[in-house]
Amino acid sequence: MSVTGLVRPYGDTTGDGRVQLSFTLPVPFGDETQRARAEGAALQLAAKMGLDPAMVVHAKGMGPDFTFFIVYGRVSHIVDLSAVTVAEREFAVLPAAEVNLRIRSALGRKLVVVGACIGTDAHTVGIDAILNVKGHAGEKGLEYYREIRVVNLGSQVGVADLVARAAAEHADAVLVSQVVTQRDAHLSNTREMSAAFHTGFGPSRPLLVVGGPRFDPGAAHDLGVDKIFGRGTTPREVASYLVHALASPGGSGGMESPAKRRRPHEPSQPFRYSAPLREVRGRPLRREPGGRRLRARAVRRRGNRGVHPDGRRRGAVRVLLRRAVPRAGAGR
């Protein structure tokens, strides 16, 4: 079959256009009338999806309110292969074994990743989902990769500490997670972090990777980092990117000489690194048990909320309702 050209789905004859489909509609499947209505509803959906003719081959009630359908039909649509565009990925997503193999052959040692949440951000959900063995979305975290050594510094890590630790661990890459975005804290924290690495390491700085739900993935250059990952990133994507950037044979990476390391986003104008006004560590989160110690002075009331550096309620949970609901056993 030609690569360019027009095709239809293939059931058992070229061009027959036959497909299968299953879905649920919130319609009851009880008595005769309801069943007929339900099947009619399924056929209507199939017709609107371009299946003509369509046949409901299976319908089953699920509870009193839902019906599950399996439908076969012929689609009228034609696929134009010449109009198919394939999004070019910057890097291929590799299986774990391949990641390990490439690191071993390109570096001959483990790849060292230092991860942290910086600033006052205590949301380690993101960095933990990427680093912990448990992982995320059915994928194991970077700790699972035999050839990656993970140093997870946890939350509220000061930039200076992060730089020092990255140097001490000979980090190949630094992963930073930022969830709190109040007053664009994630952007200023990231700039401060990248500036500190530029200043501290010069051109041989480790690869800088940040992640968080509110970053614009295209803003890496602007923020002085190498890569930004957004919401829904899986550990395997991060591992594959690290391999792409740091352990590609003859590619852009090449760890034998730090000076040769790819510096695609070296800003033309170096960042003006202004030291943070306060040591970041000195501002423990109110939520952090024990952190209280340092700020247990006056009574804080609701009206005092703005006092907090971030001026917002923190934490992943908000108590929205304390609605009265009958206790177990009540009313029986």
Next chain:
Amino acid sequence: MTGKLNLDPALVARARELARRAGEPVTELARTHTTVSVERAVLRLAGLDGADWDGMPWVNRLTDSVRESVGLEHGVALPVWDAMLTGGYPDLRTLAVDAATGLVKFRLPAGHEGDAACDAAARSVRKGIARIDAQRAERDRMLAATSNPPMPWIYLIVATGDIYEDIPQAQAAAREGADVIAVIRSTGQSLLDYVPEGATREGYAGTYATQENFRLMRAALDDVSTELGRYVRLTNYASGLCMPEIASLAGLERLDMMLNDCMYGIIFRDINPVRTFIDQRFSRQVHARAGIVINTGEDNYLTTADAVDAAHTVVVSQLLNEYFGREAGLADAQLGLGHAFEINPELPDSFLLELAHAQLVRELFPEAPLKYMPPTKHMTGNVFAGYLLDAFFNLCGVMTDQSILLIGMMTEGIHTPFLSDRDLALENVRYVRRAAGRLGASFRPEPDGFVARRARQVLGESVDLLERIGSQGLLNAIAEGTFGVTKRPADGGRGPDGVVERAEGYYNPASDLLEVTS
């Protein structure tokens, strides 16, 4: 059950003995230390709940206040109830509010005053324990009024993040045939060093475990149990940094099963090993008292390592979980030891290997309500092949007499299950039960055939591994990466600063009450 695998009873006894020897030093550690979460659990049992306006629970605030002024070496009970008596506080909440603002001077009372504080603390905590006992009796009453479903119990998961969405989903699942409902927790809750408060409507890939959420869900399942004439059990997770507190809340709110593994948090969540072992002992004492069945997490070993190569690590972990569980007072019928159907289906004889592993576990732990987990690692997105694999999982489950079957979804790893995915999954297990439910009774592997030999090989490897652990100590073995793929040193991980060595005169009324029964 008579053995089908010709296991050597002497070798089985040796395996148990080695597990006991590996576990004993760790138990000693748990007897001589406490943690912030254990102390907070004491306050929760004494009835302190709620949180400050910032959402930080009062148990955390009060425990922190005590720790700052007199330390936790003597436990939280002595200084707290001493302050209650000397300050004339009407309840713990009022004390906690004052303590948070620095108005309370804590001290370690001695003599009469010490005795008075102990008595007051014991009285308060006894009320919580009495409520746990009452909930246990209420479960028995519900079981008598409805009915106890026959095993294997069908275990289904809900996880919307919003408790008010979870409730109708859980009720629908129960009506479709689920015997056990598990509410998956929000990602990362195990790493929070406090238990969120109140009903919650947002979570990451799961719903926060809170006392209010527990209560709401149990009440909803009670309604549906009455409607169906069949008691529907509720499950949550007693793991992570707040394991003892969540165990206590589960007892107070009549949860029926709790995920509670002796090493899961260490290996997969990088929680400090010492803290985990201390916390799990207290949690299991509470579970024992509450009549809660624990579910252990051995399936996780197989999702990270090869299910054939790592089969023996599952057995070793089960033996350790059994030792720690029994030591804490759990009956065998409360030990829902876990394992999973995770062998690569491309492998020749993969089903025979699964049968061997499942039967081995069944024979090693004849009284335990084993929890069998469906394939996840080799679910590829080909939902049709996945459906077939789930059918084989169900078949293996009924053939080897597993007790709790977590129902596999053909869309595993694609999305949270659709309504129809769940319905199809239940149709699958119902068919297998109907068609082959009694196959187990007729299933006799050849005495020296492939299945029996494989089972004996895994047992042998387990004993070898336990010998190695025994010679180096459990904490060292964990530090050197014996379990899973990561090394977890005893002083590493999250929450080591929450561990406190007990001083002479340490007083914990909850431990005292719970220890008596074990």
